[in-house]
Amino acid sequence: MTTLYLVIPCYNEEEVLPETSRRLAEKLDALEKAEKIGPESRVLFVDDGSRDATWGIIESLSHQDSRFGGVKLSRNKGHQNALLAGLTAANGRCDAVISLDADLQDDINAIDEMVDRFHEGNEVVYGVRSSRASDTVFKRSTAEGFYKLMRMLGVDIVDNHADYRLLSRRALAALLEFKEVNLFLRGIVPLIGFQSTSVAYERAERFAGESKYPLKKMLLFAFDGITSFSIRPIRLVTLLGAVIFGTSLIGLLILLIQKLFGQTVQGWTTLMGSIWLLGGIQLLCLGIIGEYVGRIYQEAKHRPRFIIDQIRLK
Incomplete structure (x- = not known):
């Protein structure tokens, strides 16, 4: 029988954990009754340095039901870590x-089909949203733009897929071979290359609590994904510099011709506009290069991506 683990990161999820654990216990019962999984299957909650009663609830669940376990990180390290x-x-x-996720937005009924696809020989099964009708216009348009941009930059990414996925034992071992500090798992997993498929599901509204991904975090996460998987922004900087250099040479040639024919035009507006434009472009280019240098610096230090404080798993 297949031993299945459900891994669920949690950050200040005390409001939703009782309901989440109840539904997941029912799902494990149903899967075991259908002989799709074995009795050693578990639910593993990961407390990402929560400041509420999240860990206390996880400990209580582990005492009540041996199928529930927990990992407590020493401090908040972010969803991906x-x-x-x-x-x-x-x-x-x-x-x-x-x-x-712990918020019950990922339809747990899709787990049945994921397990079926695994039994058919797939080692990676992606949970893919069937629609974004529940999203705001802004969130839907930015999400679609993000996936298009990632593909334009050469990143192999699955559309409308977040972190709801199944990995086989072999695929999980391969994933853990990746040692980078700047994690973007939805970009790393496709690099594994094993046989994969996808399962469509309808994403629900959050059961309780607040979203842990406000606009600022979403933008930073997207930027991490771009800079972790593509060097095209650096190449665009190089191309932009070449275009500006070429344009400057043409402009200089025109000015020399005007000087020879006595048609020089004095204008502070044009001069200052050019200075500000070039200065702004230079700062933008330096900023992009700096982001890559900063990531190299983070990777070079080889600091641990997380530190586990406690593990409760039977």
Whole structure:
């Protein structure tokens, strides 16, 4: 029988955890009754340095039901690192692992089909949103723009997929071979290259609590994804510099011709406009290059991506 682990990052999720654990317990019961998974299957919550009663609830659940376990990080390290910590703890203990969010927006009924696709021989099964009708116009347009931009920059990414996915034991071991500090898992997983497929699901409204991904975090996350997987922005900077250099040579030639024919035009507006334009472009280019240098600096230090404080897993 297949041993399945469900890995769920949590940050200040005390409002939703009781309902989430109830629904997941029912789902495990149903899957085990259908003989799709074995009795050793588990739910593993990862407390990402929560400041509320999240860890206390996880401890209580582990005492009440041996199928629930927990990993407590020493401090908040962000969703991607918390997810990786849970996957690391699950490694070697299960035949397949499914990662999902704690807020019940990921339809847990899609787990059945994910397990079926796994039994058919797929080692990676992506949970893909069937529509974005529940999103605001702004969120929908920015999300679609993000996926298009990532593909334009040469990043292999699955449209409308976040972190709801199944990984086989072999795929999980391969994922943990990637050692970069700047994590963007939805970009790393397709690099594994094993047989994969997708399962469509309808994303629901958050059951309780507040979103842990406001606009600022979403933009930073998108920028991390771009700079972690593509050097095209650097190449665009090079191209922009070449275009400006070429344009400047043409402009200089025109000015020399005008000087020879006594047709020089004195204008502070043009001069100052050119200075400000070039200065702004230079600062923008330096900023982009600086982002890449900063990421190289972070990777070179080889600091741990997370530190586990406690593990409760039977």
